[in-house]
Amino acid sequence: MAYRDLREFLDLLESENQLVRIKEEVMPEPDLSAIGRSAPDMENAPAVLVEKIKGYKTPVVLNVHGSWQNHALMLNMPKDTPVKDQFFELEKIWDRYPIKPVWVDKKDAPVKEVVIEDDINLFDVLPLFRINEFDAGFYLSKALIVSKDPNKPDSYEEQNAGTYRIQVKGKDKVGIQPLPFHDIAVHLKHAEEKNEPLPIAICLGNDPVLSFMASTPIEYAQSEYDFAGALKGEPIELTKSENGNLDIPSRSEIVLEGYIMPREREIEGPFGEFPGSYSGARLQPIVKITKITHRQNPIFENLYLGMPWTEIDYLMALNTSLPLYKQLKRDFPEVKAVNAMYTHGIGTIVSTKSRFGGYGKAVAMRLLSTPHGMPYTKIVIIVDEFVDPFNLEQVMWALTTRVRPDKDVFKVPYAPGMPLDPSSEPAGMHTKLIIDATTPVAPDFARDTELLAVPEKAEEWSKTLRDLVKKGGNK
Amino acid sequence: MKCPRCESEKVNLLTKAPVDDAWEVYICETCTLSWRNTEGPNITDPEKYDKRFKLNPAEFKELDQIPPIPELKK
Numbered sequence: 185m186a187y188r189d190l191r192e193f194l195d196l197l198e199s200e201n202q203l204v205r206i207k208e209e210v211m212p213e214p215d216l217s218a219i220g221r222s223a224p225d226m227e228n229a230p231a232v233l234v235e236k237i238k239g240y241k242t243p244v245v246l247n248v249h250g251s252w253q254n255h256a257l258m259l260n261m262p263k264d265t266p267v268k269d270q271f272f273e274l275e276k277i278w279d280r281y282p283i284k285p286v287w288v289d290k291k292d293a294p295v296k297e298v299v300i301e302d303d304i305n306l307f308d309v310l311p312l313f314r315i316n317e318f319d320a321g322f323y324l325s326k327a328l329i330v331s332k333d334p335n336k337p338d339s340y341e342e343q344n345a346g347t348y349r350i351q352v353k354g355k356d357k358v359g360i361q362p363l364p365f366h367d368i369a370v371h372l373k374h375a376e377e378k379n380e381p382l383p384i385a386i387c388l389g390n391d392p393v394l395s396f397m398a399s400t401p402i403e404y405a406q407s408e409y410d411f412a413g414a415l416k417g418e419p420i421e422l423t424k425s426e427n428g429n430l431d432i433p434s435r436s437e438i439v440l441e442g443y444i445m446p447r448e449r450e451i452e453g454p455f456g457e458f459p460g461s462y463s464g465a466r467l468q469p470i471v472k473i474t475k476i477t478h479r480q481n482p483i484f485e486n487l488y489l490g491m492p493w494t495e496i497d498y499l500m501a502l503n504t505s506l507p508l509y510k511q512l513k514r515d516f517p518e519v520k521a522v523n524a525m526y527t528h529g530i531g532t533i534v535s536t537k538s539r540f541g542g543y544g545k546a547v548a549m550r551l552l553s554t555p556h557g558m559p560y561t562k563i564v565i566i567v568d569e570f571v572d573p574f575n576l577e578q579v580m581w582a583l584t585t586r587v588r589p590d591k592d593v594f595k596v597p598y599a600p601g602m603p604l605d606p607s608s609e610p611a612g613m614h615t616k617l618i619i620d621a622t623t624p625v626a627p628d629f630a631r632d633t634e635l636l637a638v639p640e641k642a643e644e645w646s647k648t649l650r651d652l653v654k655k656g657g658n659k
Numbered sequence: 660m661k662c663p664r665c666e667s668e669k670v671n672l673l674t675k676a677p678v679d680d681a682w683e684v685y686i687c688e689t690c691t692l693s694w695r696n697t698e699g700p701n702i703t704d705p706e707k708y709d710k711r712f713k714l715n716p717a718e719f720k721e722l723d724q725i726p727p728i729p730e731l732k733k
């Protein structure tokens with residue numbers, strides 16, 4: 185494997201010209217937010233390592249996942265691999281699940297090189313900064329958070345490693361957002377029923393496949409670590425937390441250990457979220473930080489999120505698409521690929537062969553009854569099997585040449601919605617829009633259309649032309 | 660000093676910069692807004708803080724709890 189942790193992945197990115205360093209000192213605000221916003225807007229966007237931040241000791245890295253090039257390198261593929269090919273590679277390595285982790289002793293775990301127990305001040309270690317103007321404070325947006333079910337303290341499988349937004353509220357105090365439908369909320373409920381603190385570990389600066397899995401909607405009793413191992417083709421290295429018997433990545437840059445205070449809520453937010461608007465202030469749990477462990481010369485990793493596309497859209501793109509594809513494929517083997525990467529699947533494009541007339545509409549309705557598609561997906565577009573759903577030019581071709589609005593477009597009024605979708609009204613309810621952009625097959629019918637074929641030898645010639653360009657044009 | 664967002668006067672120094680005394684961070688004990696003294700007046704000045712994001716502490720009790728606190732189990 186080409187990398188074992190964040191710093192080795194950064195080396196790989198740098199060797200592939202996918203990382204840039206900023207050596208001049210910058211201000212925490214507004215520079216870091218502006219850098220995080222600007223990087224993913226570039227072609228072949230690089231990760232950005234900011235080496236010196238005014239007033240702080242630690243460097244920060246932004247936009248690690250923020251381009252298809254970096255995403256391909258994470259999957260050990262050449263950086264120019266098309267998205268559709270990355271999707272099929274992911275499908276292949278997904279099936280290696282589970283690859284169990286290995287545990288290393290605390291004394292051999294890089295994340296334990298430095299242990300801080302007294303006078304904890306998060307600002308001493310983390311170069312915290314405001315991500316968006318009206319955020320309530322300084323946020324950790326890319327943390328992997330580990331918790332266990334207090335009713336099953338020995339269950340490795342039911343341990344959860346997920347990403348939840350964290351607002352810094354003191355030197356040793358943060359706020360956390362466990363949404364009721366996420367796994368950590370189950371753990372917290374069991375702890376709060378007994379009025380017990382829930383130990384958690386907030387792990388920062390991780391192997392990129394760990395960040396990827398922490399934001400993937402897998403099943404409750406599946407392990408993110410076993411999936412991360414599958415994606416890498418080799419085990420993830422874990423070690424034990426100082427408190428709470430949690431399994432944490434041994435090669436994280438920084439780990440904040442602590443506990444959620446039971447039965448307490450405090451105002452949190454607003455915070456700029458992935459749909460490009462702020463989500464409001466609410467009463468949410470509080471975490472007391474009791475210990476910090478970190479590597480020598482740690483690197484703080486965080487991400488900018490806001491008006492799409494930003495780093496988070498790359499991070500959540502294929503890990504949202506793949507589970508939907510697998511669920512559709514089970515019942516509709518004609519389905520070729522699913523693109524659910526627009527606004528976390530609120531817009532989804534499916535390519536499928538049509539077994540009989542109206543098949544595209546049936547595929548759309550199945551999508552809208554999957555666990556993620558039911559609340560999230562609002563706009564569904566179904567295209568033919570030869571259309572690449574990741575290629576919007578081809579999808580626009582399908583819309584313009586295959587859709588008859590009188591029969592191919594329909595709505596499902598007042599269906600389950602996603603509250604973070606600012607158009608859902610009331611929040612959490614929306615009307616679905618389905619567009620069937622497939623070619624009619626019997627017993628449906630249409631005017632005769634014959635597709636233009638690709639000229640003979642085109643494949644050979646495109647290879648020749650690509651090689652010539654690589655050589656500088658044969659001048 | 661007043662909180663730029665809810666105008667509470669319960670404002671504390673949260674921390675000073677670990678290096679060079681480069682800045683200070685303040686936090687509002689009422690609404691938990693935190694800010695750095697080097698940020699622009701759009702963040703630090705109660706007069707200039709965007710009205711759409713101002714908060715009234717009297718309304719905090721009505722905010723949703725995420726997640727709700729469950730019943731105690733014996």
Ligand SMILES: [Zn+2]
Nearest residue numbers: 662665687690
């Ligand atoms: Zn305030």
